[in-house]
Amino acid sequence: MDQLLQEMDSGKSKYWPYIDKILISFFLITYLFIVATFFLGKMFDSFYKPFWTDEIVGLGTARAYSYIHMLFKGASGQASPAPLDFFVCKILDQIKEKISYFGFTPEVYFRLFANGITALSVLVIMFVFKNEIENNKSNIALKATQLFLLLCLPIAYLFQRQVYYYAAETRPYALWNSLFMIALAVSLLEGKNKKFFFFSLVLLAFSATAVIFQIIAVAVAYFIAQLINEDNFKNIFKNEIKLLAVPFFIVLYYCLQVESSNVVSVGGTFGDFIELWKHKAVTIPIMFSAIAVCYLKKENRKYALAALTFLILFLMGPLIFLFTRLKGYFYAERQFIYYELTTAVFILTLIKCIPAYIKNVKSRFRVNIILIIFCLIGASFTFRPKLIKKFNRTEANALKVLFTDFTNSK
Numbered sequence: 001m002d003q004l005l006q007e008m009d010s011g012k013s014k015y016w017p018y019i020d021k022i023l024i025s026f027f028l029i030t031y032l033f034i035v036a037t038f039f040l041g042k043m044f045d046s047f048y049k050p051f052w053t054d055e056i057v058g059l060g061t062a063r064a065y066s067y068i069h070m071l072f073k074g075a076s077g078q079a080s081p082a083p084l085d086f087f088v089c090k091i092l093d094q095i096k097e098k099i100s101y102f103g104f105t106p107e108v109y110f111r112l113f114a115n116g117i118t119a120l121s122v123l124v125i126m127f128v129f130k131n132e133i134e135n136n137k138s139n140i141a142l143k144a145t146q147l148f149l150l151l152c153l154p155i156a157y158l159f160q161r162q163v164y165y166y167a168a169e170t171r172p173y174a175l176w177n178s179l180f181m182i183a184l185a186v187s188l189l190e191g192k193n194k195k196f197f198f199f200s201l202v203l204l205a206f207s208a209t210a211v212i213f214q215i216i217a218v219a220v221a222y223f224i225a226q227l228i229n230e231d232n233f234k235n236i237f238k239n240e241i242k243l244l245a246v247p248f249f250i251v252l253y254y255c256l257q258v259e260s261s262n263v264v265s266v267g268g269t270f271g272d273f274i275e276l277w278k279h280k281a282v283t284i285p286i287m288f289s290a291i292a293v294c295y296l297k298k299e300n301r302k303y304a305l306a307a308l309t310f311l312i313l314f315l316m317g318p319l320i321f322l323f324t325r326l327k328g329y330f331y332a333e334r335q336f337i338y339y340e341l342t343t344a345v346f347i348l349t350l351i352k353c354i355p356a357y358i359k360n361v362k363s364r365f366r367v368n369i370i371l372i373i374f375c376l377i378g379a380s381f382t383f384r385p386k387l388i389k390k391f392n393r394t395e396a397n398a399l400k401v402l403f404t405d406f407t408n409s410k
Helices: 002-010 016-047 051-062 066-075 084-095 106-134 142-159 163-164 173-188 192-206 211-228 233-257 270-279 283-295 297-301 305-315 317-326 333-357 363-384 385-401
Strands: none
Touching: 016 106, 016 142, 016 385, 051 084, 066 084, 084 106, 084 333, 084 363, 106 142, 106 163, 106 173, 106 333, 142 163, 142 333, 142 363, 142 385, 163 173, 163 333, 173 192, 173 211, 173 305, 173 333, 192 233, 211 233, 211 297, 211 305, 270 317, 270 333, 283 297, 283 305, 283 333, 297 305, 297 333, 305 317, 305 333, 317 333, 333 363
16 A cells, blocks of 8 residues: 555556546536636626616726727726726627627626636636646645645635625726736746736736736836846846836826826725725735745745735835825725735745645655645635635525526616
């Protein structure tokens, strides 16, 4: 038995192909079940939630302006004129008659994109991370641990309060947040995926004007990470220009299209923001922990960018609030929707860092203890009563969708 376990750990067992297939199949079935449950549950929520004013205004903006106008002048009249979400709304509006709303009511139909892009973001992340994990056949226990942590991702991400809510809203928040999540995840991949990271940042720049703060955070984090890695200033500056100049100038262009507003008194005060900031302050120790996991092992330093970016962006919160108010716009919690990504970023960082912690450990017992500790950490951040309760409710709603008539189009 010990010999079989040793062979399995080394990836040399004749049973490896079967164990590998069973492990991957179980992972895929469970992961897709969670995502499908979320998607169907949000369809149910969309069906029973009437459009509200901001959604109607957003659809009106998409109908009022041409693609060319929105590309070069932004979605005029919107607080965030970045056009990507309005492009999609316009496309959906133009094809709705030809496809008969897919048989859905308008409420479900126009919210399909927000729902779909949120679900798609975790599928994209799953695909790229699963491929990397699959390529590692040196230790079945390591692979099982990484897949378990990756399985935590859809629950830890999709069922956060604002992520969950805005997946059933015809507004840009779901697109913006999903693209930022993808960009952070891609930053954890190996160096050969720099083009993927660059492309995700470009798409992000088209999704919201507030992305300018996220790109600034990436720039600062990149500088710090490279400086710690003992790169020289010239190389750091050169690489930052290549990576960030295009997305930065895209979002800056749309920031310049923002019209001043006089509705600053409508929303919350600085005190309201500080209450949110204090409530989300757990982000600080979590990101410091992720950064520590990266820097305790030299080979993990290249994975610190996501956690550094997130920590810097969180610390920039009061400045972001003040800049928003200076332009005449009010504060609302949804403007900081990316705070909901804390756990997801932490889990993805753990997945990438685990191999370095067992690399030179010769005792199989010690290896398994380390892997169990990582599993317990990931589980403690994921399987919380609030998230599980929300998942159970969504599962019930998903079952109702299978027996609900969505053909009563208005």
